[in-house]
Amino acid sequence: MQPLMVMSREREGGREGGNVHGFELFVAKREIANAYTELNQPLVQRARFLQQAAGAAEGDDEAQVHDEEFCVALEHALPPTGGWGCGVDRLTMFLSDKHNIKEVLLFPAMKPELGSAGATAAAAAAAAAATAAASPGSGGAATVSFAAVVPPSSLAPWRGLDVGSVEGMKKLTAALSGESFLGGKEGPGQVDAQLFEVLKAGMEGGKEGGVSSQALPPAVRRWFQTVAQFVPGVRASWK
Numbered sequence: 001m002q003p004l005m006v007m008s009r010e011r012e013g014g015r016e017g018g019n020v021h022g023f024e025l026f027v028a029k030r031e032i033a034n035a036y037t038e039l040n041q042p043l044v045q046r047a048r049f050l051q052q053a054a055g056a057a058e059g060d061d062e063a064q065v066h067d068e069e070f071c072v073a074l075e076h077a078l079p080p081t082g083g084w085g086c087g088v089d090r091l092t093m094f095l096s097d098k099h100n101i102k103e104v105l106l107f108p109a110m111k112p113e114l115g116s117a118g119a120t121a122a123a124a125a126a127a128a129a130a131t132a133a134a135s136p137g138s139g140g141a142a143t144v145s146f147a148a149v150v151p152p153s154s155l156a157p158w159r160g161l162d163v164g165s166v167e168g169m170k171k172l173t174a175a176l177s178g179e180s181f182l183g184g185k186e187g188p189g190q191v192d193a194q195l196f197e198v199l200k201a202g203m204e205g206g207k208e209g210g211v212s213s214q215a216l217p218p219a220v221r222r223w224f225q226t227v228a229q230f231v232p233g234v235r236a237s238w239k
Contacts, residue, residue, distance in 0.1 A: 021082070030094055035084030042074035050187045057180035057226040066229045145169075146211055148202025155191045163195060164202040169217055176219040180226070183238070188227060193235040196227045 022036030039045050049066040056063035092104040148164030162168050172195075175182055183189025203211040213224050227235065 027094060032090055032094060033084050033086040038081040040074060040078040042071050045074055046071045053226050053229060054180040057222045068231050068234045146202050148198050150198050154194045158195060163199055169220060172220045173217045176223050189238050192227055193238045199224060
């Protein structure tokens with residue numbers, strides 16, 4: 001289900017029903033257009049964005065990015081709205097009798113040829129980088145190290161800890177094991193906002209040019225990139 005769709009008001013066991021206000025247009029067994037009623041409730045929309053952010057932290061590539069400006073705009077009111085979208089690529093597939101969308105895309109996703117020298121070298125470099133970024137017995141934790149000391153005024157048990165160190169990264173990885181946020185499964189909290197700012201400042205001043213989030217351990221990287229989607233004002237409001 002798309003995060004902008006309106007759910008049916010029919011409830012089963014206290015929960016929203018599985019239906020949405022929308023329809024899809026099919027011609028000759030092919031989808032041509034998609035249409036739905038826009039969700040205009042800011043609290044529900046913000047909660048859905050948080051669900052999407054949690055999915056992104058768990059590795060969902062199709063999760064939508066949190067858009068706080070859109071939520072604020074909804075707080076100023078949006079009248080009942082709906083619309084439909086016709087995919088030009090799918091329409092072209094139908095008119096040209098093609099069965100694969102890549103046959104009609106102007107710039108389809110290209111992949112390197114198997115066995116080419118360039119692809120082999122790139123794969124070898126990527127493997128070497130992955131090996132160098134992981135330390136034996138650390139569960140894949142990166143060996144990247146920089147100064148990022150949590151202020152004494154922060155929440156326990158993080159106060160005074162250098163989260164940019166190898167040991168700090170291991171502790172962050174352990175805390176995020178099976179969790180999307182440090183604040184728990186319900187969503188991000190104050191501890192997420194505080195540690196994000198400390199880690200961000202440490203990464204920006206870690207070395208010349210800064211430290212990329214790609215150098216972080218996988219669990220920490222997903223958490224960092226997800227929290228970064230929220231604007232500073234939203235992060236400051238987390239409890």
